[in-house]
Amino acid sequence: MTKKVLIIGAVALGPKVACRLRRLDPDAEITLLDRDNLISYGGCGIPYYVGGDINDLEDLYSTSAHVLRDKLFFENCKGVHVRTEVEALSIDRKNKKVTVKNLLDNSEEQLEYDKLVLATGANPCRPPFPGTDLDNVFMLASLHEAERLKALMTRGEVGKAVVIGGGAIGVEICEAMQDLWGIETTLIEMEDQVLPTLMGKCIARVVKSHLEEKGVKVLIDEKVNQISTATTIDTLWVETSNTVIEADVVILATGVRPNTTLAAEAGLALGNFGGLSVDKRMRTSDPDIYAGGDCVELCHLISGENMLMSLGSLANRQGRIIATNIAGGNSHFDGTVGTFCMKVFDLGIGKAGLTFRQAKETGYDPVYAVISQSDHAHFYPHSELLFISLIADKKSRKILGVEAAGKHGDAVKARIDTVAVLLKHGVTVDDICNIETGYAPPYASAMDAVNNAGNALDNILAGRNFPIDSYDFIEQFRHGKTKVLDTRGTREAAPFIEKYPAQWLNIPQNELRLRIDEIPGDQLLYLICDTGPRSYETQVFLAAQGLNNTRNIQGGFAMVKMTDPTFI
Known part of the structure; x- marks a missing residue:
């Protein structure tokens, strides 16, 4: 008997399930649904399209052989029936039917399934402050919005931009606007660092400094109160807890939430963060309904807790597992360690x-x-x-x-x-x-x-290296609370000795044993070299001499400079 497989969502996970399943089961009746008319695209490529690294929008939904991944491609090349501009309204789990609406004529019908796959993804979070629905306020949740924003920039109508939200998308959009288009860009993040859910403070400070070095104005620990516009001009005004910023466009990059309304209304179990609960086979609480991608919660393999993680790489791997299991296999997705990478200028x-x-x-x-x-x-x-x-x-x-x-x-x-x-x-x-x-x-x-x-x-x-973070060192140094022992050469240390004669002591490492008497024993010393090894060796040597009141600056001057390029 032919197996009917219905897949709701056709961006990343859905097409992967459909294509893998077709290879495993040539006779299955596979139907792929999506609300949009553009499907199977690389959503992670949107910032690079906006920034000009990718010239044509079609490149985001083309194969490596430059064939468009549209309805005809899936019908003719993959043997998968695709219906676009169709919205799933409800799931009748008892009778295994999904009610759908054609968005072009509002007609409704019911589609039967033996196995159902939810690849509904995530929706962008619209912040609660006023003005998010104004013209030229973008959320970049689709290729259509990306195309509209790029058209504005191409016509030279964008000179100033504000990006609200310092996560991955927000940071990438800042680069897209500032780098190629030369748009005056301000990034606003309510947490006290950029990439607050993705990176620790140490590397996040490096990212912030690099953004500022490239001309992006970065405001952290700052809350947006509202977006408004004057009645006579098109300019937008972004009011924060500390200032008001003028902009031609505003990008809302304030995170996403799993799109699970359809699943919740059908009585499927959700996790603590609103994502669908799935087992290792990617089955929901209904064994005939599978889910994956941005709408599910995953086990973090280090913390043991569930988490949300929106990445096309995870969605594709999960799609393969779902298809294998629908075809009668036994494939597992154990969880994730949250591996992540990105480019910032x-x-x-x-x-x-x-x-x-x-x-x-x-x-x-x-x-x-x-x-x-x-x-x-x-x-x-x-x-x-x-x-x-x-x-x-x-x-x-x-x-x-x-x-x-x-x-x-x-x-x-x-x-x-x-x-x-x-x-x-x-x-x-x-x-x-x-x-x-x-x-x-x-x-x-x-x-x-x-x-x-x-x-x-x-x-x-082991208690041999007593460190201090470069940021903490900089903060203490600027308040005049530190004395530095610089183990670099005389030439490298000279500008600091000239500017901070009372705070900066230079004894090159090769002279240290001969000049040990010059080192104050009653004062906390911060040890620095180019990258850290020489200052660490200095700390070990001084400890052997009974001088234990030292701190080794982690990563050396190189890390200090990356944390704050203006430090001298």
Whole structure:
């Protein structure tokens, strides 16, 4: 008997289920529904289309062979029946029927199913303050909105923009507007850092500094009260808790919520965050209804708690699993460690596992190390510094998370992926110290940056390295509360000695043993070098001499400069 499979949602997960299932079951009757007329597109590519990296909108819904993924493509190439501009209204689970409405003529009908797949995704959150429905206020929830925004910029009608929300989409849109179009862009985030749910404060500060370096005005810890417009002109005004900002367009990037209204009304179980509850086979509380992608909650394999994570990569993997199981297989999706990467102007950044704050909220006692190191061998041309933050539980030494930033995004992603694949296995600090990676000077150092991040964390946990975060150092230094021992050469230290003669002491590392008497023993010293190793060795040497009142600045001057480029 032919199996009827109905799939609601045709962006990422839905098409993956349909195509995989067709390969497994040539006889299945597969129907794919979507409210839009554009389907199977890369939503994560919208900021790059707006920014001009992707010229044509069609590129976002084309195959690698430049064939449009439209209704005819799925009908003729995949053998999947597609109905667009159709909305699912209700699910009759008892009789296995879905009531749908044709959005072109408002006619309704019922579609039968043996297996139902919910790929309904997530809806953008519309903030509660007034003015979010004004003209030229965008949410970029569809390709149509992206096309309309880009048309405005192409016609030269956008000189100033405000982006509300400092998550991944908000940051990417800032780059899109500022980089190619030269639009005066302001980013507003109500939390005290950018990327608040994705990155820890250390790497987030690097991102903020880089955004500002590229001309984006970043306002953190700032609440938007309303968006308004004058009656005689088209200008928008964004009123915050501290200021009023003029804009031609406003982008709302204030997060998304799982689109689960249809499922909830059908009585399917939801999780604590409003996403659908699914088992490891991606089945909902109804064994004949599967779900995946942005509308489901997933188990975080480090915290053990459920989470929402909107990524096309997860949706595609889950789609394969759902199709396998509908076809009679037994495939499982265990969960996620929250692996994430993105581009921010000249920086690549990435993360896997928990941030320091998330680890603390979960009940761990987190400790972290920060290192600065060349992504290639330091002597190889065109190497760039890589900044890695590694987090572990103090008692168990279990690795809880890793974050990185650097100018070579592929090098960042390689290090994040290396740790990410091990996280669910309970990897420890010692494992990271000795992890085996490929080595050749064009690609890495003989002691890879990941190894050295583990080494630094091992030294902190062993009580040999007493660190201070670069941001905390900067704050204390600017309040005149610190004295610095600079172990770099005289030339590197000279500008600081000239500007801060009472706070800056320079003793190059090779002179340290001869000049030990010059080091004050009754004062807290902050130790600095270029990237951290020399200052750490200085700390160990001074401790052996009975001078224990020191703090090693994590990541050295390189990290200080990345945290605050104006520091001197």
